[in-house]
Amino acid sequence: EVQLVESGGGLAQPGGSLRLSCAASGLNFRTHEMSWVRQAPGRGLEWLSYISSSRDTVHYADSVKGRFTISRDNAKNSLWLQMNSLRVEDTAIYYCAGGFYGSRFDYWGQGILVTVSS
Amino acid sequence: NFLLTQPHSVSASPGKTVTISCTGSSGSIANTYVQWYRLRPGSAPTIVMYEDNHRPSGVPERFSGSIDSSSNSASLTISGLKTEDEADYYCQSYDSTNHWVFGGGTKLTVL
Numbered sequence: 001e002v003q004l005v006e007s008g009g010g011l012a013q014p015g016g017s018l019r020l021s022c023a024a025s026g027l028n029f030r031t032h033e034m035s036w037v038r039q040a041p042g043r044g045l046e047w048l049s050y051i052s053s054s055r056d057t058v059h060y061a062d063s064v065k066g067r068f069t070i071s072r073d074n075a076k077n078s079l080w081l082q083m084n085s086l087r088v089e090d091t092a093i094y095y096c097a098g099g100f101y102g103s104r105f106d107y108w109g110q111g112i113l114v115t116v117s118s
Numbered sequence: 119n120f121l122l123t124q125p126h127s128v129s130a131s132p133g134k135t136v137t138i139s140c141t142g143s144s145g146s147i148a149n150t151y152v153q154w155y156r157l158r159p160g161s162a163p164t165i166v167m168y169e170d171n172h173r174p175s176g177v178p179e180r181f182s183g184s185i186d187s188s189s190n191s192a193s194l195t196i197s198g199l200k201t202e203d204e205a206d207y208y209c210q211s212y213d214s215t216n217h218w219v220f221g222g223g224t225k226l227t228v229l
Contacts, residue, residue, distance in 0.1 A: 004162075035218065037163075037220075039157075044208060044220055044221070044222045044223040045155070045157070045163070045208050045210075045220040045223065046220065047210075047217065047218035047219070047220060050216075050218065059216045059217065061217060095162070095163065097163070103150070103151055103153075103212045103218075104151070104153045104165065104168050104169075104210070105153070105155070105163075105165060105210070106165055106168075106174070108162040108163045108164065109162060110161070110162045111162065
């Protein structure tokens with residue numbers, strides 16, 4: 001069974017930082033392309049960032065470009081999202097998601113709540 | 119920016135059929151694949167349709183997907199509605215600027 005488990009969420013102050021982690025199991029992680037997706041309260045799903053299986057390609061949504069950094073370690077079956085310069089509007093449930101084909105998200109984590117508030 | 123527009127909500131009675139639309143803002147939605155995801159409160163999103171009209175294993179045949187190029191839209195149809203189908207459904211595609219795009223989501227209520 002494929003499992004993606006996020007951690008590292010919680011409360012941060014505006015301007016602060018958090019680092020989210022996603023631990024993958026039950027899949028050949030090194031062959032899967034991964035992304036981070038979030039859902040703000042009362043809002044829809046929003047794609048944030050993508051990283052290719054070999055780490056050589058990354059993409060970011062305009063809303064987080066320059067503030068968030070995606071990374072992965074295939075040897076550790078792990079994905080991360082470093083979030084800097086956090087804003088109140090970054091408050092959301094953050095999901096790691098991915099699949100063999102980068103155009104879609106076959107697997108999702110349960111999500112982790114990030115709250116940005118003073 | 120490429121946008122996908124969905125109705126805010128749809129509803130139908132158990133046993134009936136419902137269709138959720140997803141309309142592209144520009145270009146041709148037929149040029150890129152559309153996926154559909156189900157999101158239930160407190161649960162991880164799950165994919166229920168990929169590449170326009172392909173069902174992942176475990177998704178019942180009651181679920182079907184289609185593309186209508188004339189209206190630049192994709193649709194998810196659920197027949198024989200069950201109360202367990204009640205959830206938020208999101209369409210998703212991929213635009214030419216290397217961005218993944220979700221529709222705004224549709225709340226399905228099974229009355």
